[in-house]
Amino acid sequence: MRINKKSIIIVVSCYVIWGIHPAYWNLLIGVNSMFILCTRIIFALAFTVALLFFTGRMDALKKILKDKMTMRYLIPSAVIITLNWGVFIWAVNAGHVLDCSLGYFISPLASFLLGVIVFKEKYTSLQLAAAVLAFTGLLISVITFGSFPYVSLFIATSFAAYGVIKKKAAADALAGIAAETLITSPVMLVIAIVFLNDSIRALNITDLLLLIFGGAVTAAPLILYSRSVNDIPFNIVGFFQYISPSLQLIYGIISGERPSAPQFVSFIFIGLALIVFSIALTRAARMEKTAAYRK
Numbered sequence: 001m002r003i004n005k006k007s008i009i010i011v012v013s014c015y016v017i018w019g020i021h022p023a024y025w026n027l028l029i030g031v032n033s034m035f036i037l038c039t040r041i042i043f044a045l046a047f048t049v050a051l052l053f054f055t056g057r058m059d060a061l062k063k064i065l066k067d068k069m070t071m072r073y074l075i076p077s078a079v080i081i082t083l084n085w086g087v088f089i090w091a092v093n094a095g096h097v098l099d100c101s102l103g104y105f106i107s108p109l110a111s112f113l114l115g116v117i118v119f120k121e122k123y124t125s126l127q128l129a130a131a132v133l134a135f136t137g138l139l140i141s142v143i144t145f146g147s148f149p150y151v152s153l154f155i156a157t158s159f160a161a162y163g164v165i166k167k168k169a170a171a172d173a174l175a176g177i178a179a180e181t182l183i184t185s186p187v188m189l190v191i192a193i194v195f196l197n198d199s200i201r202a203l204n205i206t207d208l209l210l211l212i213f214g215g216a217v218t219a220a221p222l223i224l225y226s227r228s229v230n231d232i233p234f235n236i237v238g239f240f241q242y243i244s245p246s247l248q249l250i251y252g253i254i255s256g257e258r259p260s261a262p263q264f265v266s267f268i269f270i271g272l273a274l275i276v277f278s279i280a281l282t283r284a285a286r287m288e289k290t291a292a293y294r295k
Contacts, residue, residue, distance in 0.1 A: 007231040011240050014224035017217070019247025022092045022100065024217055026255070027210055033090045035199035036211070038188040040085060043215025045181035048223070051174055060175035061182075071179070073169035077162055078180035084158040085218075091151050097252035098263055103155030104245035105270045109134045109277070110160035111241065118164050121233060126280035130273040137269020147262035166226055173226035177219055242274050 028036055052058050064070050091100050109131050115121040142148050169176065192200065203211075249267075259267060 007228050008240075010224050011228035011232060012243060014221045014228060015241055015243040016247070017221040017224075018104075018244040020251070021088075021217070022097045022248055022251050024210075024214070025089055025092050028207060028214075029093050031203075031207055031211075032196060032199045033093050034086070035192060035196045036089050036093075036214070037082070037086045038192040038196065039211040040089070040214050040218050041082065041181050041188045042185050042192070043212050044218040044222075045178065045185045045215070047215040047219045048174055048178035048181060052178060057175065060172045061178050064171055064175050064179045065182075070169055070171050073165050074171060074176060074179050075183055077165040077169065078183040080158050080162045080165070081180065081222075082184050084155060084162065087151060087154055087158075091155075095257065096151060097248055097255060098257050098259055099149065099151040100155055101245040101248035101252055102149060102263055102266055102270070103152035104159070104241060104248065105267070105274070106134060106138070106152060106156035107159050107245075108241040109270070109273060110156050111163055112277070114160050114164050115233065119167070124280050124284065126276055126283070130277035130280065133273035133276060134270045137266045137273070140269070141262040141265045144262075144265070147260070149262065149266065152266075163225075171226070173223045176226050177222050181219075 025036065049058075049061070052061055064074070088100055091097070112123070112127060113131055116123050138149065138153075166176070171179070
């Protein structure tokens with residue numbers, strides 16, 4: 001499959017935005033994590049619907065909502081990404097940015113494995129070796145230190161699963177995100193009003209503006225991701241994801257977190273895995289370019 005430069009720029013931009021997310025959500029550290037999740041989804045819906053309206057594409061959303069086959073994928077994807085966001089926000093505001101970073105380091109390899117299993121994408125021995133290295137690092141961490149990385153593994157597997165479902169849905173990027181947030185927004189609105197009204201009353205103008213703008217911060221990278229996942233092989237999309245956890249790792253360390261012994265072991269092995277995986281992708285790209293030239 002030929003990969004154009006525009007798709008690469010889109011997916012890289014997506015992961016850069018995700019990489020700086022912890023810094024943004026930390027600005028709301030005094031706000032209830034569940035309330036942040038609720039408003040994140042509600043304002044993401046408002047942002048995407050506004051974009052559809054002003055670009056004259058509301059029909060795209062209506063078409064998706066009427067398409068039972070597409071909704072069969074978007075309903076579970078909406079639930080999965082909501083859970084992913086919830087755990088991420090809680091982890092960031094509880095001082096576990098490095099756990100999030102580790103999770104997103106693992107996710108590219110989870111995406112690679114799901115690409116092979118679900119989409120029957122071909123793999124090389126080097127790519128398989130990269131997956132084995134990452135798994136070994138996690139296994140050593142669990143056996144030696146008795147520390148199971150629940151948060152990291154949940155973030156990794158939930159996001160990889162979300163990517164698989166989104167690729168299968170093959171929905172319009174913007175309308176698809178609007179549909180997903182529309183699915184979960186009613187529940188989030190009820191939770192915010194009924195159970196979290198104290199959080200509403202405690203808001204100041206700065207928090208309110210950050211929450212409102214959080215809709216765009218949430219939706220923009222998802223739109224870019226949905227756009228790229230339909231144009232690039234799933235295992236390569238996963239590879240570019242290393243940009244996000246690298247930025248999160250830097251932010252976590254700057255914020256004063258230090259890797260624990262289990263995290264340190266996992267980071268080393270996953271770092272080696274990503275190096276091997278990078279070499280494998282570089283070789284594959286060169287072979288494809290050579291084959292195209294010979295034709």
